[in-house]
Amino acid sequence: MKFINRIKYLVVLGFLASCSYEFPAPDIQEPTSGSADMSKIISVGNSLTAGFMDGALYTRGQQNSFAVILADQAKVVGAGDFNVPDINSVNGYYAMGPQGPLGRLVLRVNPTTGAAAPAPIGPGELPAPFTGNKAALNNFGVPGITLGTALTPLTGGPASAENPAYNPLYARFASNPGTSTIIGDAATALGNGGTFFTFWLGNNDVLGYAIGGASNPAILTSDADFTQRLGLALGAMLQANAQAKGAVANIPSLAVLPYFNLVPWNALPLDAGTAAAVNQGYAQYNGGLLQLQAMGAITAEEVALRTINFTAGQNGFVMHDKHLTDLTQYGLPSIRQSNNTDKATLTLSQALGQPVGGDPQQVRGVSSPVEDSFVLTKIEQDEVSGKITSFNNIIAAAVQSNAERLVLVDVNALLTRVLQGQVSSGGVGLTASIVPPNGGFSLDGVHPNARAHAFVANEFIKAINQKWGANIPMANPNAYMGNDLPM
Structure with a gap:
């Protein structure tokens, strides 16, 4: 009997012979933060806030997260420095190979078939402890965290088989590993002169379950726990500074993620x-x-x-x-x-x-x-979609209950429009794919790339401008990289 030796999904690349990017017309209104004070922005979240891309946390990704782009745009209305816990790694860490750590994913062309597919770039680096000033940090995005792990000191250590909450990407910059929490560190920074915060948590409370094929119900957060933990986390941020305002993002639809669309059912x-x-x-x-x-x-x-x-x-x-x-x-x-329903x-x-x-x-x-x-399966997809809807309703209700100080950023609606082909900048579209130059997702199929992060930053800016009468200028997404061309 002859069996298949190797099956890989194929990524068909369509290249533009030339690209003519139209930059947005200059805004003739005077930039202002309105009734929001953007002078010291604190961001707390998961991999999306951290700038995790291509299956790894690496320097270029960190410096192109929506949080960094938002802070850059807010500089004209008085925002100060926005410090991230630098990973200081060109390739980051994707997986362990036979010769050591492998770095982020890149598109590689198969010389036999001509097809391109993601593969590790080569040597990577294991995350090293952050050596900068922890007290000066603004970005508290940590890949892989849930609302629950954002609230427990176990996330910072100790590392052991008995501590599944341990996250080395938090431990490396935790103010006091094993005692401090992600929310606690972010709230402390907000209380220490912070004036505005972004909050984007909850994705991993359902996405981790989905990525594992809905095979481990124990990791799917219940509505009751989600409500309680969201209240604790948001409450800590709001109480840290009674004058600070914040923008809270919701959870994107499962349907938009290439991670679930790249391998066909009849592969x-x-x-x-x-x-x-x-x-x-x-x-x-x-x-x-x-x-x-x-x-x-x-x-x-x-x-x-x-x-x-x-x-x-x-x-x-x-x-x-x-x-x-x-x-x-x-x-x-x-x-x-x-x-075809799977x-x-x-x-x-x-x-x-x-x-x-x-x-x-x-x-x-x-x-x-x-x-x-x-x-x-279709049953599991419906379960995940229902959970995302439920969580988003809980997030919306939490924002509404603090309407004077919080605004909802509907990233779910933005990425749904991307899936429908309705999002562009200067005539250049953004697609729900990994295919350059228009694909908005990095090569892991889950996390946006730098160009898509600029669109997300603009969604935050739109919400802030409308809510508090601000005029923070939009970023130009075409000035940010999409995915690298195949190697």
Whole structure:
């Protein structure tokens, strides 16, 4: 039997022969902060605030986060320095390779196929402790944190198997590792002369669950916990300085993330001979389904869903589905082939068609089912979407309850417009893809790139200008890089 050696998703690159960027017309109104004081801005959040891009935290990403861009634009209305906990790394840390740390993702062209796909750039650096002045920091964005881990001192250490909250990217600049908290440090900075803050937390309370294929319910935050933790975190910021105002962003839709759209549901190519051989291996399983239908244990519709049949060409892969009727008492697993309602995670691109545990007879997606952690079923997608809606309603209510001091920044609506092809600057569009030059997501498929961060910064500026009568000038997104061209 001939199996697939390696399956990778393909990124088809469309290049513009020439780009003519139109810069925004100068604003003839006098810049002003209105009734908002932007002189010392404090930002607290997760990877989005930190400038995490291309699967890594690295210097260029840090310096092009929406928080940095916003602070730069606010300088004309009196904003001071905006200090970040510099990572001092050109490539950052993406993963550990056989020769040591691998850096951020870049597009690499396959010399055989001509297709381009993300791959580590080469040598990277493990995060080093921040050696600057911690008391002077303005950006408290930490990749990977939830509302809960933003509030616990365990996030700063100690590092141990018994402390899943530990985050080295916070520990490296925590004011007092193991005692201080991210929210506490940000609130202290706000209380020490801070005048305005941005707050963007909550994404990881649902996104971490989604990225893992909705396979670990324990990491999905409940509505009650989200409400309580949001209240504590926002409350700490508001209480730190009774005069400070703030802008609070919400959570983007799952549908906009390339991470769930780059690996097609029918990503498994087979020739006729391989398809026939694989089908023979599933004949007993398919026959058992028909017997159970005759017994009344499952419906004809479920038999059709669960029947495995490969053909020559592109095929759905065999996958676990915990939502199917449990037939283990009859000796049949809960498996089926993927279909066009399923969303595979980006990580499946490296795993599909590979031997499981080194056994060449157990090929993931063919003779061995793809694990739950690699796929979101329609039921799971609806669950995640419902949770995002619920969390966004909680965020909106929290902002409304402090309406004099807070404004909601609807990043969810912005990125939905990006998905619909409705966002551009100077005639140059922004797309919900990783494909340069217009793609707005970095190569990890989850985090915006620098150009998209400029659009996000402008969304913050629009909200601030409208709420408090300010006239902070917009950034020019076309002055910021998208994704690097393939190597």
